Amino acid sequence: MRCKGLILMLSGVLASLAIGWFAFPAALYRTEAQPMQFNHAVHTGEQNGMTCDMCHEFTENGSFKGIPTIAKCTECHSAAIGSTESEKVLVEQFVTPHKEIPWKVYSRQPDNAYFPHAAHVKRAEIKCEECHGPHGSSSTLPVYQVNRISGYSRDIWGRNISGLPSHPWEGMKMDRCVRCHAERHRDDSCLDCHK
Numbered sequence: 001m002r003c004k005g006l007i008l009m010l011s012g013v014l015a016s017l018a019i020g021w022f023a024f025p026a027a028l029y030r031t032e033a034q035p036m037q038f039n040h041a042v043h044t045g046e047q048n049g050m051t052c053d054m055c056h057e058f059t060e061n062g063s064f065k066g067i068p069t070i071a072k073c074t075e076c077h078s079a080a081i082g083s084t085e086s087e088k089v090l091v092e093q094f095v096t097p098h099k100e101i102p103w104k105v106y107s108r109q110p111d112n113a114y115f116p117h118a119a120h121v122k123r124a125e126i127k128c129e130e131c132h133g134p135h136g137s138s139s140t141l142p143v144y145q146v147n148r149i150s151g152y153s154r155d156i157w158g159r160n161i162s163g164l165p166s167h168p169w170e171g172m173k174m175d176r177c178v179r180c181h182a183e184r185h186r187d188d189s190c191l192d193c194h195k
């Protein structure tokens with residue numbers, strides 16, 4: 001009798017865990033395809049040795065340009081250099097017709113949050129990897145997912161449904177911004193980050 005009750009209870013616990021860890025994330029997040037594949041490692045690895053700032057530039061007034069426009073790619077890919085499928089897509093669908101690539105941004109914050117790269121990268125000398133992990137040396141794009149309710153990228157919350165990061169660079173919620181600022185003795189007001 002007691003044993004049966006225990007089994008029933010355990011299977012109930014297991015079922016709710018399964019809903020929490022698998023069914024709930026699947027219901028909460030929608031996967032969206034990137035417009036094409038991109039391989040950072042081919043560009044930034046030893047063979048071609050490009051530095052981050054060759055593509056991710058700052059303007060003269062100090063603002064960060066973000067993901068490069070198609071003009072940057074055209075400098076080298078006006079015609080195919082290699083023979084990969086993704087380069088073929090790049091040349092035929094974007095470079096030749098002069099179309100911008102509509103990349104989805106993993107780290108995109110809500111419109112009301114203000115984040116300046118220059119203050120972090122130039123003044124505080126924080127490495128890209130501390131916030132973005134190994135993206136700049138990766139050879140395939142991570143799966144891009146968006147929260148169906150808020151419309152925000154999953155990477156703001158972090159990949160773990162519990163909200164606990166598996167890597168120190170995962171997730172960029174407000175508490176992480178505020179925590180690092182506190183560690184570095186920065187006093188914030190709401191309006192520093194919310195415009």
Ligand code: HEC
Pocket residue numbers: 038040043044050051052053054055056067068103104105106107108128129132135136137141
């Ligand atoms: C040849 C140009 C090029 C170089 C060099 C380059 N990137 Fe990128 N980067 C891109 C493109 C294109 C994207 C958009 C596709 C993607 O998300 O990977 C991107 C996206 C990113 C993103 C994703 C931002 C987001 O949240 O969606 C990060 C982070 C990044 N790059 C970091 C780096 C770092 C760090 C380096 C240097 C180690 C670097 N990149 C070098 C072209 C480049």
Ligand code: HEC
Pocket residue numbers: 037038039042043048050055068069070072073074075076077081082083084085086087090
């Ligand atoms: C300074 C030159 C340079 C620039 C600028 C550049 N690339 Fe490349 N790219 C290369 C080289 C070199 C390769 C390797 C070609 C090969 O051997 O296959 C490459 C390969 C690629 C490939 C195929 C890699 C693979 O493994 O599938 C894609 C896709 C690509 N680049 C996209 C881009 C995009 C998008 C941009 C603009 C954001 C860009 N590249 C800017 C030099 C450049």
Ligand code: HEC
Pocket residue numbers: 052056065066067105107108109110113114115117120121126127128129130131132172
């Ligand atoms: C202190 C954390 C931090 C550091 C350091 C950092 N980033 Fe970011 N990055 C962010 C945040 C947060 C966003 C989202 C900004 C937004 O949506 O307004 C972002 C966005 C981006 C994007 C998306 C493009 C865009 O239009 O905003 C790229 C590309 C990127 N970062 C590359 C880099 C590179 C390359 C470095 C190193 C030179 C770097 N980041 C350093 C936190 C950081």
Ligand code: HEC
Pocket residue numbers: 109110112113156172173174175177178181188189190191192193194
């Ligand atoms: C260091 C920067 C920073 C400071 C300071 C800050 N916030 Fe935020 N806040 C953010 C970022 C980034 C987000 C978006 C990510 C998230 O939802 O956690 C956010 C999200 C929020 C949201 C949710 C909005 C949404 O669209 O989901 C509210 C509400 C908010 N902040 C209120 C405040 C208030 C009130 C203060 C002052 C006590 C404050 N924040 C101070 C960075 C900051």
Ligand code: HEC
Pocket residue numbers: 109113114115116119120123124126130131172173174176177178180181184186192193
């Ligand atoms: C890893 C640590 C770290 C993280 C994470 C971080 N910051 Fe910062 N932030 C700093 C430091 C250090 C400064 C002071 C830079 C300086 O002026 O020397 C700063 C400065 C700022 C400033 C003031 C810029 C200026 O011009 O004075 C804003 C706004 C800001 N951060 C927003 C954010 C937001 C929003 C996030 C999260 C999305 C964030 N930060 C995450 C370390 C961090």
